[in-house]
Amino acid sequence: MKNTYQRLKILEHLKSVKTHPTAEQVYNKIKPKISTISLATVHRNLNQMAESNQILKLEVKGQYHFDADLSLHQHFVCSECGKIYDLFQPDISEYALDEIDQNKFQVNNVQVIFNGICSKCKKI
Amino acid sequence: MKNTYQRLKILEHLKSVKTHPTAEQVYNKIKPKISTISLATVHRNLNQMAESNQILKLEVKGQYHFDADLSLHQHFVCSECGKIYDLFQPDISEYALDEIDQNKFQVNNVQVIFNGICSKCKKI
DNA sequence: TTCCTAAATGATAATCATTATTATTTAATA
């Protein structure tokens, strides 16, 4: 894998945010800084980095979202606004990984995704 | 919601299988029995039933899959073949639901999705 | 440093699952 300027900047951006942007959202943020970058390049690099476990790839409401935080954490997805919240309760994921039968499956990771209504949407 | 023959048959079929078919896979199975049914009808009904919590809607590899089993269970997705396996270890989901802060979020459900390689793909 | 080559890029076209549209049909109620 070659260390291109584009990939470096994509990863840098993803690490700098606490949201879970889509490829297009990353593209929109980076485009002003690297005016020649193509949306396809952003897609390609995000997929490549997800494939090599440098970042996480999530599927929410028919779109892929990316997360540079590799720590054992969980997500909450609001079914109203679609926002993805981080939860940092490693014991939840650890419990799941402890319980699953590792003889039957070779487990690489576990995704714990809570669904519901976030406090912002509940108030409205 | 009107009780149409199409919706009845879609739900019946989904309840009869242990796989987690996409809308198109459901359509292909039902089409021979209801020759006039439209793929859009299958999509519409599956979404409607998922919305009203009669079935589950899962996102795997860029496609929606549906599951009529509402019991508290987990999934394992093989990154090789893409097959979705069921796990029945309610304690895993219960632990997660116990741990999450219900004050901050109104949680409706939790999805626990393990990723890795299934035993079939590992052998090959 | 220059050359070489596989890999990556940018631009754009293609894909394809899903959703929207609309005329027609139907379930359910009065």
Added chain:
DNA sequence: TATTAAATAATAATGATTATCATTTAGGAA
């Protein structure tokens, strides 16, 4: 039986993602 809101079938539109391909580039070898 009549009414009507909801659902259907058929098809078009959508849109995120992937594929294609000519051009450029990173990085190692000579």
